Amino acid sequence: MKGRILATLRAAETVVSGETLSQTLGVSRVTVWKHIRKLQEAGYPISAGPTGYRLEGDPDALYPWEFPGREKTLHYHPRVDSTMTVARTLARASCPHMTVVVAGCQQRGRGRLQRVWRSAEGGLYFTLVLRLDLPPVLAQRANFAASLVLARTLQELYGVPAQVKWPNDILVAERKLCGMLSEMEVEGDLAAFINIGIGVNVNHDPSGEEPMATSLAALLGRPVSRRELLACFLDRLEQRLQQPELADVIAEWKTQSATLGRRVRIVTTRETAEGLARDVDENGALILEDSAGVLRKIIYGDCFHHRSRGTA
Numbered sequence: 001m002k003g004r005i006l007a008t009l010r011a012a013e014t015v016v017s018g019e020t021l022s023q024t025l026g027v028s029r030v031t032v033w034k035h036i037r038k039l040q041e042a043g044y045p046i047s048a049g050p051t052g053y054r055l056e057g058d059p060d061a062l063y064p065w066e067f068p069g070r071e072k073t074l075h076y077h078p079r080v081d082s083t084m085t086v087a088r089t090l091a092r093a094s095c096p097h098m099t100v101v102v103a104g105c106q107q108r109g110r111g112r113l114q115r116v117w118r119s120a121e122g123g124l125y126f127t128l129v130l131r132l133d134l135p136p137v138l139a140q141r142a143n144f145a146a147s148l149v150l151a152r153t154l155q156e157l158y159g160v161p162a163q164v165k166w167p168n169d170i171l172v173a174e175r176k177l178c179g180m181l182s183e184m185e186v187e188g189d190l191a192a193f194i195n196i197g198i199g200v201n202v203n204h205d206p207s208g209e210e211p212m213a214t215s216l217a218a219l220l221g222r223p224v225s226r227r228e229l230l231a232c233f234l235d236r237l238e239q240r241l242q243q244p245e246l247a248d249v250i251a252e253w254k255t256q257s258a259t260l261g262r263r264v265r266i267v268t269t270r271e272t273a274e275g276l277a278r279d280v281d282e283n284g285a286l287i288l289e290d291s292a293g294v295l296r297k298i299i300y301g302d303c304f305h306h307r308s309r310g311t312a
């Protein structure tokens, strides 16, 4: 109902009487009024006067009713420890494929390799629960699908030259715009769920604390609707995930890569390796060529690009 009230007020762009709303939506005027009050409490600037209601501005809200068709599977928390924790609890309690946990900000946002992910107001922070019936060895493909689809969505919606960095960051002009973290639990031969957590720097400026980071607002010089970005991304990813076994996803990911052909340093919790990023194999491992010309397969790690392209 809240989504339909908002849609009516947005389309009207003027005052809409309680009577019109009640007739259009097929509910009593009291019911309309109750929903309007809830929307006002949720932060929507709806004025109520003798002639009716008017939406005076459109906040970039991420409530479930802003995502038609996803009202039952999208969970919004204005503030949360980490969307990863909430999503894991939901996944263990058998929530459906494509459940989404979104937060306005996170108090204990988690990054890869035990790092903290600063999650101030204005960014987009969410975790997706995927149930893809993939064997664990193919589960990485889901992460590659997510970063590829997000990079393409950013290119198409905002015209930014987004590129993917191995394993799953998104960069614009070598500055980090998005990070991804994933978790999986296995049951028998298959991944019971793959949870993908995504943080996008949207309307806040992370560059003070992370000099090599950027945000959409900084790139475009204007604020960006997180709602539009999330809705487009979810629709596109859902479609992409319907492909059996995600067979082509890594080949396509490579066409958008900022890493391949670069000299890189890979840091894991145990070691550091340097060389030329030659390829990514069908399961998402990076093929690194060291200075002796020896090829190594790197399964995980933090990847740093050297400035120069070229030889190992």
Ligand code: BTN
Pocket: 081, 082, 083, 084, 106, 108, 109, 110, 111, 112, 113, 115, 117, 124, 125, 126, 127, 169, 178, 179, 180, 181, 197, 198, 199, 200
């Ligand atoms: C990284 O680049 O280190 C990965 C960052 C992942 C951040 C996202 S924000 C939503 C989700 N919740 C978390 O606590 N982390 C991920």
